[in-house]
Amino acid sequence: MHANETPLSFVDAALLSEAASGVIAMAHFAGSRHWVPATSGNFSVRMDERFAALTATGADKARLTESEVIAAEILGPKHPRASAEAPLHLARYASTPAIGAIAHIHSLPATLLSRRHEKAGFLRLEGWELLKAFSGITTHATSIDVPIVPNDQDTDRLAALVETRMASAGSVPGYLIAGHGLYVWGARAKDAIRHMEAFDFLLTAQMHEENAR
Ligand SMILES: [Zn+2]
Numbered sequence: 001m002h003a004n005e006t007p008l009s010f011v012d013a014a015l016l017s018e019a020a021s022g023v024i025a026m027a028h029f030a031g032s033r034h035w036v037p038a039t040s041g042n043f044s045v046r047m048d049e050r051f052a053a054l055t056a057t058g059a060d061k062a063r064l065t066e067s068e069v070i071a072a073e074i075l076g077p078k079h080p081r082a083s084a085e086a087p088l089h090l091a092r093y094a095s096t097p098a099i100g101a102i103a104h105i106h107s108l109p110a111t112l113l114s115r116r117h118e119k120a121g122f123l124r125l126e127g128w129e130l131l132k133a134f135s136g137i138t139t140h141a142t143s144i145d146v147p148i149v150p151n152d153q154d155t156d157r158l159a160a161l162v163e164t165r166m167a168s169a170g171s172v173p174g175y176l177i178a179g180h181g182l183y184v185w186g187a188r189a190k191d192a193i194r195h196m197e198a199f200d201f202l203l204t205a206q207m208h209e210e211n212a213r
Contacts, residue, residue, distance in 0.1 A: 011047075012048075015051075020045075020069040023045050025189055026101065026103045026189050026192055026193055027061040030043070035107040039061070041106055041181075042055045042061070042104045043061065043104070044089040044101065046099065046100045051071045052071075052072055054079075054090075055069060056081040057084070072090060084153075084155055085155055087158075091163050095167075099185045100191075101186055101188055103192045103195075104184075105182055105196060106180070106181035107200050109206070110199070111179060113210075114182075115179040118179070120148070122148055123203075124143055124144070124146075125143060125203075126144075127142075128206075130198050135173065135187065144170075147169050148175070148176045148178055149161050149162055149177055149178065158177070162175060173195050
């Protein structure tokens, strides 16, 4: 065990195994859609107030196994096998108790539109029927402004910026990082999967519509 690794005795093995199955379901879903190229992307499920199950760094998400899912302490020291993007997951869990699962993907429409709209700082999605796939939305006659933050390799700094932006973003279940990709979440893994699929459809539709203008 590494000196700063959380002793396994603190982690409920059954809870970790159950959360890991949600992480694996999200990772395999995203992998099957080619949204996590070249071992990119990461996925997590909240275990309790203290821990989240999170993909380890370097894992091929399309073929993710349980041994590649770690228990990361939400407010604790960095886990030695945590990916560089772990702070972007853990800060969301720390700030928002309703979030139970988070997915991060590098889908092509998310990556392209995040760069196109970076200057505005947000991307408006309006009038699409599939907005109703997001929890709490019951009509197409609405719009959401998806926040866009500039990319930053200092992910602690980026996570702090994201939390500032999300505090005034309403109930939008995701945000874009410019030229990088999408973070999306839900109450449980199955909600995060639905939101991931809805975002990809909406961003693809938006991209085609903008390109046709
Ligand atoms: Zn990424």
